[in-house]
Amino acid sequence: MTVEYHGGPMVGFQRQKNGMSVQQAIEEAVEKFCGEEVRVFGSGRTDAGVHAEGQVIHIDLETETTSDKVMGAINYHVKPLPISVLDCAAVSQDFHARFDAIxxxxxxxxxxxxxxxxxxxxxxxxxxxxxxxxxxxxxxxxxxxxxxxxxxxxxxxxxxxxxxxxxxxxxxxxxxxxxxxxxxxxxxxxxxxxxxxxxxxxxxxxxxxxxxxxxxxxxxxxxxxxxxxxxxxxxxxxxxxx
Structure with a gap:
């Protein structure tokens, strides 16, 4: 998935104890959608206040669904946080958003x-x-x-x-x-x-x-x-x- 976000209201991409992160917001949105507890992996760990126009993330999802439904569900459930999934596609199981980036x-x-x-x-x-x-x-x-x-x-x-x-x-x-x-x-x-x-x-x-x-x-x-x-x-x- 390619994700856009305004970093101002959040403590950064990675989960923190002191507030809402991009990672936590998307993980909670997925759980609301299909009940699965997933881990979100990103191409970069942006700090608090830093924005993204094209952060790439991946999740491992067992639920049978479509990319379009996943994208729509996350965009619905992350409201009102300034996070938007711009596109979503199924990839091979060995793909990793962080480690595969060149x-x-x-x-x-x-x-x-x-x-x-x-x-x-x-x-x-x-x-x-x-x-x-x-x-x-x-x-x-x-x-x-x-x-x-x-x-x-x-x-x-x-x-x-x-x-x-x-x-x-x-x-x-x-x-x-x-x-x-x-x-x-x-x-x-x-x-x-x-x-x-x-x-x-x-x-x-x-x-x-x-x-x-x-x-x-x-x-x-x-x-x-x-x-x-x-x-x-x-x-x-x-x-x-x-």
Whole structure:
């Protein structure tokens, strides 16, 4: 299933004790539909406040039904939470939404204007000071490739290795909107938001491209500026083998 959600009202994708998660909401919706207690697996574990345009999930369902009925039932029972199943299909029993993904695409949205946000409030990072998107894009390229991203991961990150291959990190301006596009097979916890926070410093003129290189080579979380807030981040899509 491909799922879209507004992350604002929820504690993230994964089940938590302190509130409703996307995973829990869908699991409870399935149980209301057919009485089965299922486990929802997702292509990415988005944090509280992070959105998804194309989160891929899978469930193992014993009930004989159709994909269309499953999709309709989940969309009905998750109300009023801002979660929507966009499409649904039967797959082989060995398919796994997380482990079979060969790439994940994220987009981070900055609205760069003096006026406060209204329509996009909670859906973007509002930065009122002017940002140089070209300088941000140029600095971003030093992060592309195989790197030790210790500086750019959360201290709570559980990944065994800090080494990741970043396939794309582009900064694109369209009027007052700046989109930062990140693609990789997988990311470390807070990696995208950490890179965004660093590039924002470059855009303000507080950091240079060399400062980004120095931070990367330091392999030290304390060398990082700060994280971009969660509301600007979107899981756009997960890619699977043909």
């Amino acid at each position: 790439a994940r695409h994220y987009r981070y949205l900055i609205v760069n204007r003096r006026a406060p946000l209204t329509i996009d409030k909670g859906l973007a990072w509002h930065v009122p000071v002017p940002l140089d998107a070209e300088a941000m894009h140029d600095a971003a390229q030093v992060l592309v490739g195989d790197n030790d991203f210790t500086t750019f991961r959360s201290i709570h990150c559980q990944a065994k290795s800090p080494v990741k291959t970043l396939d794309r990190l582009d900064v694109i301006r369209h009027g007052e909107e700046i989109s930062i596009m990140a693609e990789a097979r997988s990311f470390l916890h807070h990696q995208v938001r950490s890179m965004v926070g660093t590039l924002k410093l470059v855009g303000e003129g507080k950091w240079t491209k060399q400062d980004v290189i120095d931070a990367l080579e330091a392999k030290d979380r304390s060398a990082l500026g700060f994280n971009g807030p969660p509301q600007g981040l979107y899981l756009v899509r997960a890619v699977y083998p043909d």
